[in-house]
Amino acid sequence: MTTFTRLDRSVVGKWWWTVDRWTLLAVGILVFMGGIMVLAASPSVANRIGLENFHFVKRQFLYLPMAITIILGISLLSPLWVRRFAVILFGGCVVLTIATLLIGPEVKGARRWLQFGSFTLQPTEFLKPSFAVVAAWMFAEQRKSDELPGNLISMALFALVVGLLLMQPDVGMTLVVSAVWFAQFFLAGLPIFWVVLFIAVGIVGAAGAYALFPHVASRVDRFLDPSGGGNYQIERAMEAFQTGGFLGVGPGDGSVKTVLPDAHTDFIFAVVGEEFGVIVCLMVVAVFAFIVLRGFSRLLEEKNFFVVLAAAGLLTQFGLQAIINIGVNLRLMPTKGMTLPFISYGGSSMLALAVLMGMLLALSRRRAGAGDI
Template sequence: MMAVSRSDTSTLGRWWWSVDRWTLAALLSLVAIGYVMMLSASPAVAERIGASSRHMFLARQVLYSAIAVAVMIACSLCTPRWVLRLALLGALGALVLTAATLVIGVEIKGARRWLPIPGLSLQPSEFLKPCLAVACGWLLAEGKRSRRFPGLIIACGLIAIVALLLKQQPDIGMLAVIVMVFLAQVFVSGINLFWVMVAGLAVPIFGVLAYMFQPHVRSRVQRFLDPEAGDNFQIRMSLEAFGNGGLLGRGPGEGRVKDVLPDAHADFVFPVVGEEFGLVVCLVILAIFAFVVINGLVRLRNERDPYVTLAASGLLTQFGLQAFINMGSSLHLIPTKGMTLPFVSYGGSSVIALALGMGFLLALTRRRTGRTEETTPFTTGGGRLPAMT
């Protein structure tokens, strides 16, 4: 950790002594682990697809991660007010670009989720996740502050629009994550218990509907319940890799699963970790993710501003849920879903969007002293947002 004097009143000095340095260190450690795994897993994948260079994915990930760290640090310097402004602009832009994928998007494996950009296939829906979490947190908080402001209704309408777009792509997994994060925020906001039970009943109903009317969802669930119902090659190889790794692993670069798994550098990077570094390192990675979530929630215990609490809770839920889905899929605990392991898997849109969300989280959970209330352009009724000093 760098040394900064407590008497330093510069922007950097005030940021250093107010930011959650433990969470920052945990996130940077995940980025470092991602570098190591790209060095180990990506050359085999690059050779298999006939890439021009064995280190193509590694070089790209170094660039993506550098951009991600810069984005995370820059966003963590923001005040809660600026976090909201950036999130609202980001949500609007990502919503427009997500709609654009249905018209000019690149189709991969039957889904239109990406926009062709030189050097990068942009997936706008990745940026919807952190921006929506902040925007919905603010809407719910404003609804609590002023009964005249229909924050919950507006938030539900926004989620419904996103649901229609993601269904058309289709990306049911992304939709499930966004809906679950929103439901977690609604629960934290203190909604009536009756509506909690209604939501609890609605989730399995929507799951059944997705199973009935979305063939790829039905296929994944059937293959999860009955391994003989279809092609489970990646899951079989994944479980075999964990078994081969044992407690301490076969050693860096000695794994074999990366030679056969198509997504060994991306969605299935966790089995590569298990085979080469063993159960111990897998548990360390799991502990880092758990620490980020639990430490963030503990830090929110004394937070009195509902906007900060709800927005940060949504970001933490999203981060932990994405990690669980990736690791749970690799271990065959849940049906497979193509979702990256935060900061460890290869990905451009994913790692930058995650950095944006974690930057928002670090900004919202910074220690704020001498808090004053100032009216913002976004408040309604008696609602106000805190200004940092």
């Protein structure tokens, strides 16, 4: 068995003693639980739509080794190389997102995917974490010197990303990207005038989305008036939590996965609630909270401003995605097609989250100085 001492100067040895191993362990727990839950929830869905029972299971377990490799590989990078990687990824994702608008298949009125044989890619999933790092770089450069208009460049890139997302359209992801970007801008020292202005723009934008996109209006209306109908998945999810109680009905014994179309993706938390109960649900929430809070606690000692902004953006994105998914399952907010990180089935989502977590682990590693080393 290989062991690493603090005197080990190899790449892997230095990584082992500088990476946040508690966060790495927490991510491992999520990945393990995700594998179990996809195994429990997806066969019923596959059977219902005419696929082989373990179709989704096989695909998920194909993605898992890739995701783990991505997390570990990216976590070896220095902040400088994280930044370079994010810039390249961002540029590639912008091109691919434009391609989805031109040649991507239309699914339920939206163009968000590219088809490569049997693999479906959603470029915007990778656009989210890469944009957070690029925006952080621009904000940090503005603070260093006024020679580079980092804030203006960040605003322009934000407008580009939002424009592409709304053209698909994907209003939910637009709100997530906007919230993360605003949080980073606020941490970068956004003047109070701009804070008020952006909040006003956000309110107007939300109202505009309600007025311009019928599917957004429908989801909001169904959330505000559940008695109006059209809440089949939400109602079944709530029944699942009630049936599961504190301890659940037992692994594999739940019934909600046989009737929920998205039991293996958007509503997998309801499957957890029915089969494992409220206690396990609270444990899942606790793991997400631990990753986010521990990440921010490590940033309190960070001297590199770019690292602070980039990691804060990635943590906000990770936590917000978990909150939205769980909130939708518990009928605390309108429905939004967003996966539960590392637990829901999904290739693009799984790999994009692996990129996010790899960059976060790389940025949060203990380093000797404040520079990009």
